[in-house]
Amino acid sequence: MAVVPMSAAGERLVGRETELSLLTRTLEALTRGRGSVVEISGEPGIGKTCLTRTLVDLAAQRGIPAVRAHALRGDTASLQVFRDAWESRRAAGGARQPFEKVGDRPADWAAGCVVVLDDVHLCDPASTALLVRLVRSVVPAPFLLTLAHRPAQTAPELREALDDGARAGTVTRIEPSPLDPDAVAALLADRSAPRDSGARTPAALQEFAIRLCAAAEGNPRYVRLLVAADWQPGHWPDRPGTDTAGLLREAKPLIAEFDALSPQAATTASAAAVTGSPFRPEDIAHISGLGMDSTLDALAELERTDLVRAADWKGGLAFRHPVVGHVAHERAGLSFRLRGHRRALELITGRGGRVRERARHAEYLLGTDAALAARTLADGAAEIAAQEPATAAHWLRLALESLPDGRADSTGRNELELARCRALIAAGQLDEARTRAHELLGRRPAALSERQLLQAHAVCVGAERQLGRYAEAAAIADAALGLLPRPLPDPLPAEVAELIIEHGLVHVLRGTHDQARALLREAVRTPSEADGTSEADGTSEADRTVLRVLDALCVTHAGDLDEAIENVTHCARLVDALPDPLAGRTPETLALLGSAELYLERFTDAARHLGRGLTADHSGPQRPILLHRLLGLAMAEQWTGHLDASQRYAREAENLARSMGVRPAVALAQAIRATTLVWARGGEYADEAVALVEEATGATPPGHSWWTASATGLLAQARFLAGDAAGCRRTLLDSAGSRRLPQVRPFSRPFLLALLATATLECGDREEAERLVATAEAEARRLGLPVQDAHARCARAQLHMSDGEHDAAAKLFALAAEAFQAAGMPVQYAWTLVTSAPAVHEAHGPAEALGRLDAAEAIARSRTALLVRERVTRMRAELSEDARGAHPLGRLSDREREIVDLATAGLRTREIAERLFLSPRTVETHLSRIYRKLDVSSRLALSDLVRRTG
Numbered sequence: 001m002a003v004v005p006m007s008a009a010g011e012r013l014v015g016r017e018t019e020l021s022l023l024t025r026t027l028e029a030l031t032r033g034r035g036s037v038v039e040i041s042g043e044p045g046i047g048k049t050c051l052t053r054t055l056v057d058l059a060a061q062r063g064i065p066a067v068r069a070h071a072l073r074g075d076t077a078s079l080q081v082f083r084d085a086w087e088s089r090r091a092a093g094g095a096r097q098p099f100e101k102v103g104d105r106p107a108d109w110a111a112g113c114v115v116v117l118d119d120v121h122l123c124d125p126a127s128t129a130l131l132v133r134l135v136r137s138v139v140p141a142p143f144l145l146t147l148a149h150r151p152a153q154t155a156p157e158l159r160e161a162l163d164d165g166a167r168a169g170t171v172t173r174i175e176p177s178p179l180d181p182d183a184v185a186a187l188l189a190d191r192s193a194p195r196d197s198g199a200r201t202p203a204a205l206q207e208f209a210i211r212l213c214a215a216a217e218g219n220p221r222y223v224r225l226l227v228a229a230d231w232q233p234g235h236w237p238d239r240p241g242t243d244t245a246g247l248l249r250e251a252k253p254l255i256a257e258f259d260a261l262s263p264q265a266a267t268t269a270s271a272a273a274v275t276g277s278p279f280r281p282e283d284i285a286h287i288s289g290l291g292m293d294s295t296l297d298a299l300a301e302l303e304r305t306d307l308v309r310a311a312d313w314k315g316g317l318a319f320r321h322p323v324v325g326h327v328a329h330e331r332a333g334l335s336f337r338l339r340g341h342r343r344a345l346e347l348i349t350g351r352g353g354r355v356r357e358r359a360r361h362a363e364y365l366l367g368t369d370a371a372l373a374a375r376t377l378a379d380g381a382a383e384i385a386a387q388e389p390a391t392a393a394h395w396l397r398l399a400l401e402s403l404p405d406g407r408a409d410s411t412g413r414n415e416l417e418l419a420r421c422r423a424l425i426a427a428g429q430l431d432e433a434r435t436r437a438h439e440l441l442g443r444r445p446a447a448l449s450e451r452q453l454l455q456a457h458a459v460c461v462g463a464e465r466q467l468g469r470y471a472e473a474a475a476i477a478d479a480a481l482g483l484l485p486r487p488l489p490d491p492l493p494a495e496v497a498e499l500i501i502e503h504g505l506v507h508v509l510r511g512t513h514d515q516a517r518a519l520l521r522e523a524v525r526t527p528s529e530a531d532g533t534s535e536a537d538g539t540s541e542a543d544r545t546v547l548r549v550l551d552a553l554c555v556t557h558a559g560d561l562d563e564a565i566e567n568v569t570h571c572a573r574l575v576d577a578l579p580d581p582l583a584g585r586t587p588e589t590l591a592l593l594g595s596a597e598l599y600l601e602r603f604t605d606a607a608r609h610l611g612r613g614l615t616a617d618h619s620g621p622q623r624p625i626l627l628h629r630l631l632g633l634a635m636a637e638q639w640t641g642h643l644d645a646s647q648r649y650a651r652e653a654e655n656l657a658r659s660m661g662v663r664p665a666v667a668l669a670q671a672i673r674a675t676t677l678v679w680a681r682g683g684e685y686a687d688e689a690v691a692l693v694e695e696a697t698g699a700t701p702p703g704h705s706w707w708t709a710s711a712t713g714l715l716a717q718a719r720f721l722a723g724d725a726a727g728c729r730r731t732l733l734d735s736a737g738s739r740r741l742p743q744v745r746p747f748s749r750p751f752l753l754a755l756l757a758t759a760t761l762e763c764g765d766r767e768e769a770e771r772l773v774a775t776a777e778a779e780a781r782r783l784g785l786p787v788q789d790a791h792a793r794c795a796r797a798q799l800h801m802s803d804g805e806h807d808a809a810a811k812l813f814a815l816a817a818e819a820f821q822a823a824g825m826p827v828q829y830a831w832t833l834v835t836s837a838p839a840v841h842e843a844h845g846p847a848e849a850l851g852r853l854d855a856a857e858a859i860a861r862s863r864t865a866l867l868v869r870e871r872v873t874r875m876r877a878e879l880s881e882d883a884r885g886a887h888p889l890g891r892l893s894d895r896e897r898e899i900v901d902l903a904t905a906g907l908r909t910r911e912i913a914e915r916l917f918l919s920p921r922t923v924e925t926h927l928s929r930i931y932r933k934l935d936v937s938s939r940l941a942l943s944d945l946v947r948r949t950g
């Protein structure tokens with residue numbers, strides 16, 4: 001991003017590397033005595049004037065004289081822009097003769113100079129003719145002529161001359177393009193951070209810049225106008241921001257364009273601003289009172305000045321950008337706006353226009369007809385609440401402020417307050433929503449009906465939940481259960497369903513699924529499926545779907561897999577039937593369903609639902625749910641072998657969790673990243689992964705949440721993959737403060753038990769490893785999940801292989817590999833093939849073992865899993881005949897070599913056990929396995945072999 005010193009106007013030039021390069025090149029040519037023509041053309045506000053100022057600054061840095069002049073709208077003086085440039089040159093001592101003698105020959109008074117003429121689309125005819133002659137000169141004069149203009153308003157003959165020059169190479173054409181978000185972020189850095197922009201973190205600032213860039217269409221002037229107005233994404237394009245005074249201060253150049261209009265064109269522009277874009281000439285004529293003919297003449301003038309453009313094929317018109325209309329609206333004056341909005345409201349009401357259109361005008365009439373305005377605003381808010389919650393919340397606030405105090409029931413104040421709280425939550429204004437909800441609950445019980453009291457508790461729980469305050473939300477939800485009618489009515493009323501959903505959500509997100517299960521089960525069985533149940537009388541279909549998904553997830557967490565599979569399958573059909581807009585408005589459903597599918601090993605379906613309609617906006621009200629979706633996606637992509645995507649989602653989740661202050665989620669995201677890092681980049685990055693593990697471990701608070709437990713399991717796996725079996729055991733066991741596993745959910749216990757068993761075996765404790773494998777197998781059988789069963793099989797195969805029972809080990813590894821392949825886990829499948837290679841070599845020969853390694857390497861290459869490829873390389877070396885024949889002890893593990901050294905040194909079994917902190921039985925098991933591997937029958941034979949081969 002190019003940045004140059006401040007120009008005369010105090011503006012930084014950002015994102016203009018190409019333009020700066022061209023300007024610099026023309027200046028260098030001028031220093032060599034070669035003049036030229038530079039054309040700077042583009043949309044209003046795109047940065048033409050800023051570039052001309054920068055050119056003057058660059059010329060001054062090189063000691064080149066420079067003059068600037070602006071063509072003026074409506075100035076009838078002949079050669080006005082050249083006269084002004086000559087006067088500037090004369091003031092600097094570079095012109096002595098009267099303008100009348102040399103004015104039409106700039107080369108006589110501008111030799112070696114930079115002449116910058118801005119807004120030449122406004123030139124008088126004589127100036128335009130002279131410009132055409134200069135541009136078409138065969139040999140450029142020895143000065144640099146720079147012309148800035150708006151092509152749509154420039155005289156055709158000048159446009160044609162410039163086009164011909166650009167084709168011939170005699171004109172350097174510069175057309176500034178819209179800024180990108182990075183450039184907009186740089187402009188924001190030069191100004192005070194917008195209030196409520198969410199720009200507290202670099203990621204949030206970048207997101208705000210992206211949205212602001214889109215609203216301003218990359219136009220630098222519009223960016224500055226919106227920032228000065230304290231732009232709010234949720235209110236755009238209805239309002240430019242909250243600071244109209246700041247908008248008008250920044251809009252002085254634009255206001256000058258309106259001031260230069262004829263009186264009837266200025267009035268028409270004000271009427272168009274009141275009407276809103278797109279507008280129709282007949283409406284403008286009615287609101288302005290000018291009549292149709294005068295209105296059409298005025299619109300023609302506005303079109304010539306490029307303030308108004310055609311908006312659609314139906315004859316609608318619009319300001320060239322919404323912020324231009326907002327400036328026109330504020331410039332119109334209070335009395336004109338009031339009359340205009342009243343006329344517009346009457347016009348729209350008379351032809352049966354939408355409530356939303358009427359509400360936009362009613363907003364400005366609260367001081368003249370409060371009752372009408374309040375009713376219209378409330379109706380308009382109800383219509384747009386789902387699509388534009390920020391505007392809905394704003395209208396509801398205005399409606400509430402216009403109502404008289406002390407008439408809660410008669411005026412429906414409570415209903416409006418509840419609607420406003422929901423709109424605030426949907427708009428991401430969670431703190432205010434929480435405050436309003438608590439105020440509602442703090443009123444006298446008689447002030448709220450039973451229905452409203454249930455709704456108020458649900459809204460309060462929702463605000464607390466989305467703020468990440470799960471303990472507070474759960475307390476309020478649990479306390480509110482006593483308000484529910486018992487037994488639950490059929491059909492289930494909407495307010496009852498709303499409270500049960502919030503109760504279920506907070507407990508599911510908190511990890512206390514069991515506390516919500518009974519009520520959810522009752523609610524799922526209560527709502528009527530009859531066609532006659534309407535959303536006004538009972539639970540909507542969307543709410544029924546959320547209830548079912550919540551219930552299915554709780555069943556899954558409880559380990560009731562047969563019922564869970566049936567429920568999740570049914571929910572998936574319901575969610576897939578929802579159209580995208582409705583599915584996008586219920587992200588909780590997608591997150592919860594995707595999580596349940598992850599647990600049930602439906603990884604492809606989980607990724608599809610977790611990623612459906614996923615937004616990159618990390619600053620909205622759905623941040624807690626977004627965090628769950630990102631973490632779930634990171635895991636799903638890792639398990640299905642999409643390692644780059646897994647790293648990306650994990651980083652996004654980590655950044656989001658940090659901004660929210662959710663430490664367990666930070667730890668889980670880092671744990672996912674650590675395991676993915678080892679899989680993808682291999683041993684070279686093992687230290688980096690372990691360091692990440694240590695950081696995540698330190699960030700994990702004490703206690704057992706499902707986030708913490710999940711992170712612990714992944715951290716242990718990362719250590720194991722990095723070659724640290726002892727560290728893997730410590731991570732799993734120390735986190736629990738005993739020799740038990742952390743309190744993980746049933747669907748992941750076989751995997752963790754198998755991991756712990758394998759690490760324990762590598763650490764030399766075969767007896768404990770055997771116990772852990774047996775437990776893993778028992779729990780895997782109870783679950784009936786193929787992947788969990790495969791992990792248990794792998795652990796049992798490791799035991800067989802360590803005992804020299806290679807045929808049994810090879811069979812179990814093959815079954816596990818098939819399960820991983822069927823589940824769509826290519827990296828785990830390849831890893832299992834590599835791990836099984838020694839057993840396959842012993843049981844079936846080297847050819848089959850090498851075939852397994854070849855298959856694993858091909859998968860690892862396609863999935864960029866460098867760790868698997870490295871393991872393949874090592875395994876090939878270990879299995880080669882040369883390596884195996886070089887030294888018989890090469891067949892032994894590190895622990896077995898330790899025992900051989902101690903045994904051949906004369907230590908007894910008990911002494912070896914004490915030295916290595918093992919049980920005597922474990923030492924005897926190791927010795928038996930060593931005898932089989934080395935084909936010896938006693939310690940004496942073992943000592944003889946070591947002496948001969950040592």
